[in-house]
Amino acid sequence: xxxxxxxxKVELGGTRGGPDVPTLxxxxxxxxxxxxxxxxxxxxxxxxxxxxxxxxxFVGGRGIHELISPFYxxxxxxxxxxxxxxxxxxxxxxxxxxxxxxxxxxxxxxMTCYYYRRSYYRAFWWSPPACAVADGHSSYSGETKFPxxxxxxxxxxxxxxxVFNTLLTYDAIRSFHMNGGGWGLSVGGLVLGVNASLxxxxxxxCHACRHLCGGQVKSFKAHPIRYKFWKFxxxxxxxxxxxxxxxxxxxxxxDVYVRLVASGAWTDFKLF
Amino acid sequence: xxxxxxxxxRGDASGGAFENYSVTQQEGEVVLDVIHRIQATEAPDLACRxxxxxxxxxxxxxxxxxxxxxxxxxRMDTLPEGxxxxxxxxxxxxxxxxxxxxxxNYAMAEKVPALLPxxxxxxxxxxxxxxVERSQEFRKCIECFMCQDVCHVxxxxxxxxxxxxxxxxFIRTAELEMHPLDTNDRREFVREEMGLGYCNIxxxxxxxxxxxxxxxxxxxxxLKERVVDAHYDPVAWLGRxxxxxxxxxxxxxxxxxxx
Numbered sequence: 001x002x003x004x005x006x007x008x009k010v011e012l013g014g015t016r017g018g019p020d021v022p023t024l025x026x027x028x029x030x031x032x033x034x035x036x037x038x039x040x041x042x043x044x045x046x047x048x049x050x051x052x053x054x055x056x057x058f059v060g061g062r063g064i065h066e067l068i069s070p071f072y073x074x075x076x077x078x079x080x081x082x083x084x085x086x087x088x089x090x091x092x093x094x095x096x097x098x099x100x101x102x103x104x105x106x107x108x109x110x111m112t113c114y115y116y117r118r119s120y121y122r123a124f125w126w127s128p129p130a131c132a133v134a135d136g137h138s139s140y141s142g143e144t145k146f147p148x149x150x151x152x153x154x155x156x157x158x159x160x161x162x163v164f165n166t167l168l169t170y171d172a173i174r175s176f177h178m179n180g181g182g183w184g185l186s187v188g189g190l191v192l193g194v195n196a197s198l199x200x201x202x203x204x205x206c207h208a209c210r211h212l213c214g215g216q217v218k219s220f221k222a223h224p225i226r227y228k229f230w231k232f233x234x235x236x237x238x239x240x241x242x243x244x245x246x247x248x249x250x251x252x253x254x255d256v257y258v259r260l261v262a263s264g265a266w267t268d269f270k271l272f
Numbered sequence: 273x274x275x276x277x278x279x280x281x282r283g284d285a286s287g288g289a290f291e292n293y294s295v296t297q298q299e300g301e302v303v304l305d306v307i308h309r310i311q312a313t314e315a316p317d318l319a320c321r322x323x324x325x326x327x328x329x330x331x332x333x334x335x336x337x338x339x340x341x342x343x344x345x346x347r348m349d350t351l352p353e354g355x356x357x358x359x360x361x362x363x364x365x366x367x368x369x370x371x372x373x374x375x376x377n378y379a380m381a382e383k384v385p386a387l388l389p390x391x392x393x394x395x396x397x398x399x400x401x402x403x404v405e406r407s408q409e410f411r412k413c414i415e416c417f418m419c420q421d422v423c424h425v426x427x428x429x430x431x432x433x434x435x436x437x438x439x440x441x442f443i444r445t446a447e448l449e450m451h452p453l454d455t456n457d458r459r460e461f462v463r464e465e466m467g468l469g470y471c472n473i474x475x476x477x478x479x480x481x482x483x484x485x486x487x488x489x490x491x492x493x494x495l496k497e498r499v500v501d502a503h504y505d506p507v508a509w510l511g512r513x514x515x516x517x518x519x520x521x522x523x524x525x526x527x528x529x530x531x
Contacts, residue, residue, distance in 0.1 A: 011365075012376075012430060012431075012433050012434065013430055014285065014364075014365025014366075014373065015285040015286075015365055015366060016360075016362055016363075016364070016365060016366060017281055017283065017288060017359060017360035017361075017362070017365075017366030017369075017370075017372065018281050018288075018335070018359035018360060018362055018366075019281075019290070019359070023338050024335065024337060024338030024357050024359060025337060025338035025339060026337050026338065026352060026354070026357075027337075027352070114473055114493050117472065117473055118472075118473050118474050118475050118488075121472045121473075121474055122474055127424065127472060127474070128424040128428065128474065128476070131339065131422050131474075131476035131479050131480065132335070132338055132339050132340065132362075132422055132427075132476070134428055135424045135427075135428035135429070139429065140424075140425065140428070140429045140432065140470070141470065142425065142467075142469055142470035142471060142472050143469045143470070143471075143472060144467070144469035144470060148472075149469070152496075152499075152500050152504040152505075153504075154500075155497075155500065155505065207489070207493045207494075207497065208497060211493075211494055211497035211498075212497075215494050215497065216494075216497065216498060216501060218449075218450070218451075218452055218454070219400075219403055219452035220400070220402040220403050220406065220452075221400040221402060221403055221452065222452075227402060237489065238489070
């Protein structure tokens, strides 16, 4: 038996009470992991399919009533559908869908997000599957070793996320530019606008954002502006889980909507 | 009034088993009331810890139907129908029946470096309300150690007790780190000596906290972000170099102030 060093002697490995079973919980603790696995798996399958399609991700052109899927924005390839490109090509490989380069960043942001970590550690890794239910692994080193130590880069994905949110907001504004040079709103423009707003809420409610804006200071009194930021972000942070799920659903819905309009299966109705 | 079967773990370090007690549950009763009735009628030698019976001392923490709960705050009529299972907290060694040896927590408490204020200025120390409010939440902890019990890092991996302090001591550390009068820098200490990186933020500690402290969101994640500032972020490292600032090593931070 090892001993924890302190003036209070603690012998590790003492006999524990209770029966030697994985859990004594009688409620449906398995329901939450099942739901999480189902939703995240469905999203991964859909986004992978959509990323490899490399078509039907853009509607419009010449700055008129343009709709672009968030999976393909910004399109930084010379293989982009005419009108959807940024004029800046990171790669020129015809076989590579422009979405594959883009999705690394939002995927990285969500993979390292504190809320999603909680969800997938429970649901996929069973570490643990639910509270007071036995861990699915015989040994455990948490986020102290490679590869999970990489989770500490979360704030850098947050910075990239802000850039993407800005670009998606710009995409939404572009969609308000209607035929004839005027401004208006179509259902597609509304979808793009709501999508960008939800992504902003998800990013601003992020724990890293709350820390960087004010949480890291020792004294709020000495940093009154950062305190105001922190105070504004704290209630948003409490809703982070909600924003994480809603923005995930909506980003997929936005891609579906643009895809339907671009393929001609759906008409983008003008609201005003 | 309804009859209910209480399946209570009876035993000590040499072994044990469930024993069933059939009792009549009265309106408004909590689990601790029923245990007291069992002690008074059927099993006077049944061992359990309790003190305030008001959810403020944290003594009566056990596992009710497999989840850590305070017996004095768990109403019988909120439990699902069927036998009620009572077991001692799984993470700590058993002493007898529902009583466990929680010395591990006291050993960890000793490791946390205490508040290190600057020399007293003329007129005394001044703290402002906005700074007091942030760490006030952590002062609500009643040390029931249910967060420690439910934390899978030590619940399912006994060997981690050598290098992992647990949620209770992360909120204590966060409280000190956020204290405007503290001059210590515990960021390397909490990473190296308290094993913050072992926490994978599954939020079970927050789920079971009887004081509803947002342990993960307000203490553990802010601490993890401070550790990123001190140890992992290359831009923060560059900033320290340019401003010629240093961070404390875990050995420097471990120094306790003179009494």
